[in-house]
Amino acid sequence: MNFQRIKSTFRKERILLFRDMGGIAMLLVMPLLLILTMAIVQDAPFRDYQDIHLKMIWADEDGKPLGDSLKTMFRKSGRFDLLDSLQGRPITGDEARNLIGSGTYPIGVIVPKGSNAEMLNKTNKIINKIGKASGNPSIIPVRSDNDSAAVVLLFDPAAKATLKMAVQNSLEKMLFKVQLDLLFKKIGLDGDSTNQDVETESGQLLANQVRIESAYSGQSNGIAITSTQHNVPAWIVFALFFLIIPIAGSYIKEKGEGSRIRISMTPGSYIDIILGKVFFYTLFALFQFIFLFFVSGWVLPLAGLPAMPVGPYFWLALIASGVIAFAAISWGLMIGSYFTTYHQAMMFGSISVVLLSALGGIWIPIEVLPAWLQHLALLSPLQWSLSLFQEIFLRRNPGDDFFINMGYLITFGIICLLGASYFHRKER
């Protein structure tokens, strides 16, 4: 190993890359745009509907306590902006249907005339049943059900099924609570919904049965996973692997332009030349990681997305970036040494990265892939790379898996370098 030869190659690669503004843009600006676009596009699916503020049309045609109770509960939930009047007068059911149908609002609720009376009637039926079962057959007069008085939930036809389900569940819970309050009141328990104690008590019956929390084993600080936290590391991995394009490209160019012969004529091992390339591009990869991490972390909050928390192991992320870059550079060198034309290398290089990234959980989490593909995904170097960043930024507890994946990447890199060396010798 000769330091002067490594230094000369490092310098040459630096000059060549920095003169290629298209190449720089591809390695820095394009991934940044990718991170920003994907984080924004994927933000909604990453958010729980609990976090989303929805506009809701409210048409109360009944004007009785049921409508008021439901309206109060929707408002108190903090998830809905209710519009209940147009030009100073209450919105009618037909107006609500038109506004939803035209796509102006995604959701609407109509409390039809007779809804309150219908709920009262259903409550009386329950009381009669309870009385009969407990040997107290006092009969409250009831009538048959009036389905037309049921509360109507309106949706934009384009609304997603998950949204419909979430709002429907909320409304059913609210109706259940109103009916429960009414029942308590009727049977002599103080079930007034305005009574704080009863509200709290009945609320506790539903709450605290299941406690949901993120399965952090490290220093979580209770941070929920956001699209930013998924997309920033994922697309940085993608960008780091795209280093194969300039590396394989410069390798092929050297062959095509004849400088390879001149390089091979110089005394010393070709390993010096490879090391010079590996050192330069690894250093560039670190710069690329820092640039993409901090610029996207700065820009994304401006677009209303959560910031990317740096966390306590940023220094480890730098080491991980170096290891990922080593694997990518070696892969690029092997591609460059195997293929004979620039187009072959570029096509294979870029498609291989896209395929391995799709398989490796860059586009979508591997958990949603079919079972057989999930097994295959574990063979993707981009999955190992993504796992490193997930350990650092999401789980915040780099343990055995972290070092195992580092080992996989280093082994992959060494195998690729040996492959590159083999194809180089074969070419000679």
Add this chain to the structure above:
Amino acid sequence: MNSIPAADHISNNPDARGITIHHVTKRYSGQPAAAVDNINLTFEGGAINGLLGPNGAGKTTLILMICGLMPPDKGQIGRMKNGILQNLDKRKIGFVPQQDGLFGELTLQENLEYFGGLYCLSRKELKTNIERLSSYLQLSNHLGKKIKYFSGGMNRRANILASLLHDPEDIIFDEPTAGVDVQSRALIHRLIMDLKEAGKTILYTSHLLAEAEELCTEIYIIDHGKLILSGKPKHLLRQHGKAGLDELFLSLTGKQVRD
């Protein structure tokens, strides 16, 4: 114009400077005939040795083996020292390939610094050699220009400059004047003569046989991988009763085109 200084470190004994090809054979996989078939010769030290032959005769294969870019299947290439054939030192070989082999996006200076670095030249040595050779090859004013903007003649001179940067003892010119104008060709001829005067061993290939006749002190004609004739040009012409090298060449290799 600077001259090429005589290299003090080169042995005064031409025999000790010759390049010996000892029964060398090279066969490419899938090819029925050997590209180089048991060639046995010694290129004379301190002389201009012309290696001539039609396309596909085996010249390039032989050159690549001399440069150490390809191992022979059989035989050995080296320099005789105390009766023993020793491998050539890559550090002492300069190869001027047909393809320029410089990076188009780099300036000439940057290219020379890169290749000088690969030869592990000291900063001072590199500076001196760049100044001397760029002046000789009339490229001093173009050191800061990117290679991709060079004309054909400038490219060829830059190619030669990069190959001589480490002051080699044995220099292989592979068709150095192909496609260059008369002025550049004259300069390259003068350079080759000066290198010979400086004691360097020159191996030169060309399809311009009149040029070879004028420049070479020894010629070696190979065809179908075999050495078919060698000697001093004038002596060979007299021996075969031919007026020029073209005539002699065609009489030996035939008029049938080869590619």
